[in-house]
Amino acid sequence: MSTTLTEQFTKGLEDVIAGSTSICTINPENESLLYRGYSATALSENANFEEVAHLLIEGRLPKKRELKRLTKLFIQERKIPKPLVKVLKQIPQAASPMDVLRTSVSFIGAIEENKQYSVEETKQIAYSLIAKLPFALMTWFHLSKNQPVPKITKTLSYAGRFLQLVTGVEPDSFEEKVINASFILYAEHEFNASTFCARVTASTMSDIYSAITSGIGALKGPLHGGANEAAMELMLKFSSPSDAEAGILDMLNRKEKIMGFGHRVYKKGDGRSNVMKKYAQELAVKKGTPKYYEIAERIEKIVKEKKGLPPNADFYSALVYYLLGIPIPLYTPIFVLSRMAGWSAHILEQLSDNRLIRPRAFYQGPPQREFVPIDRR
DSSP, rough: OOOOOHOOGGGGTOOOOOOOOSSSEEETTTEEEETTEEHHHHHHHHOOOHHHHHHHHHHSSSOOOHHHHHHHHHTTTOOHHHHHHHHHHSOTTTTTTTHHHHHHHHHHHSSSSSSSOOHHHHHHHHHHHHHHHHHHHHHHHTTTTTOOOOOOTTSHHHHHHHHHHHSSSOOOOHHHHHHHHHHHHTSSOSSSSHHHHHHHHHHTTTOOOHOOOHHHHTSSSSTTTTTTHHHHHHHHOOSSSSHHHHHHHHHHHHHHHOOTTTSSSSSSSOOOHHHHHHHHHHHHHHHHHHHHHHHHHHHHHHHHHHHOOBBBBHHHHHHHHHHHOOOGGGHHHHHHHHHHHHHHHHHHHHHTTTTOOOOOOOOOSSOOOOOOOGGOO
16 A cells, blocks of 8 residues: 555655665664764763764774874865955854854855866865864854954864864863863764755755755754753853752743753654763863852753753753863854764765755645636636
């Protein structure tokens, strides 16, 4: 018996298999997230972001010489074009940092040669964009505040250099480890909204700049990438755990959404959250500022008890960023910088065995009807 379009319809494409991939898989039963077969949480504890970027884009973990070459490439390619610097200077301070990233990718694409890129050329552009975007973002951020752009320590990791670009201070080894773990845990997440947008654009045989721009546009939305900012703003509203408990109960009574909890795929829990919760606690002790960790824990307890919702990756990541001294408007852009590796891998995979992504729609409009001339309406 054939299946009708009505029977195939699922709002929001929930649980619809929209394609195949060898890049990443999620097992909501045991909260596992695998990058090319490797546990993302294990990678966050044992690898650096450069290794994971290589794994996602090349399909395997790098050998020593390959890692050395990629590390050098990320340092060499970090310089942004002078015309882009001029554009960044014109973007107002009140602009969304996500718009700055979207504009930067689009502008770099506009000044490059307009042609059909090969898979290998697309891969090299991916690495170049991964290198450039932290510097584009932070060049705008500091110049818009009339501040000098901090110098970076080349011996730091990709994630460590970004943290230094933000704060102007070289992070210690623990802080570097924490921000590196966050970059890895955000690097890839199967067919999420932004990744699917990037693949749809790539499937039209457009270029990687357009596909990445599509991904950034989707990630900007608060239902996808903005939850970590909202989560931190929520924590900052409360002065103590008891104040947080009262406030969250009041929000739940008014049926308000608590950002940073629940997930379309993970129902029992998000393993990435456990990693970031541990780091948030350790950072709170290290910084001598336990208050917001205690507030976060109380919020988690209440939401679990009353709604049965566990925290997702965004909740404790937000607190980690706050304790590292990262301004809240930069939280979602960090998502972009790390997810660049995943997006790039998916764009390359789409191009390697491409078919235009063109779904059907479940029509709920009126049946066919006759056109009525304007003088008879």
